[in-house]
Amino acid sequence: MTLNRTVNLIIRFLGKPVLVGLCAAALLLLVFPEIRQQDNSVEQSSIDLDNRSQANEWAGPVSYSNAVKRAAPSVVNIYTRTITKSSNHPLLDDPYFRRLFNNQQQRIQSSLGSGVIMQEDGFMLTNNHVIDGADQILVLLYDGREAPAIVVGKDPETDLAVLKIEADNLQPISVGEPAQAQIGDVVLAIGNPYGVGQTVTQGIVSATGRNGLGLNTFENFIQTDADINPGNSGGALVDSYGNLLGINTAILNQAGSAGIGFAIPADTAEKVLNDIISYGYVVRGWLGMDAFPLSQPIAKRLNLPIYQGLLVRAIYNGSPAFLVGIQPGDIVIKINGEPVTDRQTSISQIADVAPGAPIELEIWRQGATFAVTAVAGIRPTSPG
Numbered sequence: 001m002t003l004n005r006t007v008n009l010i011i012r013f014l015g016k017p018v019l020v021g022l023c024a025a026a027l028l029l030l031v032f033p034e035i036r037q038q039d040n041s042v043e044q045s046s047i048d049l050d051n052r053s054q055a056n057e058w059a060g061p062v063s064y065s066n067a068v069k070r071a072a073p074s075v076v077n078i079y080t081r082t083i084t085k086s087s088n089h090p091l092l093d094d095p096y097f098r099r100l101f102n103n104q105q106q107r108i109q110s111s112l113g114s115g116v117i118m119q120e121d122g123f124m125l126t127n128n129h130v131i132d133g134a135d136q137i138l139v140l141l142y143d144g145r146e147a148p149a150i151v152v153g154k155d156p157e158t159d160l161a162v163l164k165i166e167a168d169n170l171q172p173i174s175v176g177e178p179a180q181a182q183i184g185d186v187v188l189a190i191g192n193p194y195g196v197g198q199t200v201t202q203g204i205v206s207a208t209g210r211n212g213l214g215l216n217t218f219e220n221f222i223q224t225d226a227d228i229n230p231g232n233s234g235g236a237l238v239d240s241y242g243n244l245l246g247i248n249t250a251i252l253n254q255a256g257s258a259g260i261g262f263a264i265p266a267d268t269a270e271k272v273l274n275d276i277i278s279y280g281y282v283v284r285g286w287l288g289m290d291a292f293p294l295s296q297p298i299a300k301r302l303n304l305p306i307y308q309g310l311l312v313r314a315i316y317n318g319s320p321a322f323l324v325g326i327q328p329g330d331i332v333i334k335i336n337g338e339p340v341t342d343r344q345t346s347i348s349q350i351a352d353v354a355p356g357a358p359i360e361l362e363i364w365r366q367g368a369t370f371a372v373t374a375v376a377g378i379r380p381t382s383p384g
Contacts, residue, residue: 070242114235126234176243191235228261285353288319
């Protein structure tokens with residue numbers, strides 16, 4: 001009983017102050033509701049901060065004008081002129097009619113494209129198909145000046161050509177890192193489509209390392225959905241900071257194929273530029289063997305136990321492959337330790353080896369596998 005009475009006294013003693021405190025707190029919340037919102041605002045501000053940081057991570061710039069201002073002065077318009085002789089009419093074989101007509105009639109054909117200034121001393125890059133066969137090449141600079149250009153060298157295997165102009169105050173383009181380009185990155189294509197003047201289109205990187213398209217011997221294209229139209233060839237594909245990622249070269253020319261364009265990576269273009277300036281041609285590794293990719297149907301037809309590799313069908317006499325004993329019928333299954341996946345990749349892999357450097361090959365022959373080390377030769381240059 002004493003214990004119960006003590007508890008009741010304590011509750012009665014504490015109850016009044018607690019009850020008064022709760023009533024006071026309730027009154028304060030009613031009179032000053034902002035007190036209740038402070039805690040919510042702290043929590044909400046934390047959420048807003050998280051959302052803001054996430055938005056900053058995903059959002060891009062509202063405008064790409066700074067990238068264009070940085071890159072556009074390095075992109076030029078190229079106009080070419082080709083003089084062709086008209087075919088002789090059979091009547092012109094007769095001396096009488098020959099006196100009446102001029103059998104040396106000439107016809108002038110014009111075409112256009114784009115180019116990129118790579119060095120301040122006037123060296124620039126464009127596509128080989130833009131200037132191939134041209135008798136005259138005229139370059140229109142970003143500031144409106146015009147300058148005749150000469151062809152320093154051409155590389156049909158990558159569809160690139162090096163031109164040279166004589167002009168002051170040229171702005172070479174800043175070269176980026178195409179190997180770091182990721183699918184989804186924003187890119188800008190700058191060129192001279194349809195001869196309307198310098199134009200900028202915007203898109204994303206749609207794919208990297210595209211090959212097997214049959215456009216060039218060496219293919220490692222950056223694919224983009226930025227509009228690339230006739231006249232854009234030879235122009236610049238730049239990143240959102242104005243750095244060169246590639247030289248625009250082609251579109252997929254099929255019905256309904258809008259938004260599929262290709263650019264030659266800037267590092268490939270720079271090698272072509274430097275080699276042509278230094279040597280007059282592009283220096284590439286070479287083994288001297290004619291091979292085609294092995295497929296499962298071919299392997300079954302030939303009763304082979306492997307389905308992947310390069311099947312050698314001919315060897316050039318005295319070539320690096322000949323000197324290490326590779327024979328027709330051999331199958332190359334690895335190059336420098338990497339499995340052979342397709343012909344394009346293997347050709348590029350061999351070409352990237354400096355002449356005189358070793359190339360390790362793993363060969364399958366009649367059920368046995370062995371390794372050889374060849375010394376890369378110099379790949380013969382293609383005509384043109």
